[in-house]
Amino acid sequence: MNVQILADPFGRLLWASPALPGAVHDVRAAREHGIIRTLTDAGIKCWADKGYRGAGGTVRIPCWGR
16 A cells, blocks of 8 residues: 655644555655645645655655665
8 A cells, every 4th residue: 555645844744645556656656646746836845755766846855875
């Protein structure tokens, strides 16, 4: 199961997506739910893990290495 979660800097839940099959890659799920487009349109920077590499928009990946 793949559920996308948005939280504020304090860890408070802002939004949870409907579930997708577990085989769906994180960045694909974020695109399907419109998360990347919505954050970009609003100008909101979002920190994400390496599963979102290549997402574009305002999504930032803090560590590209191992």
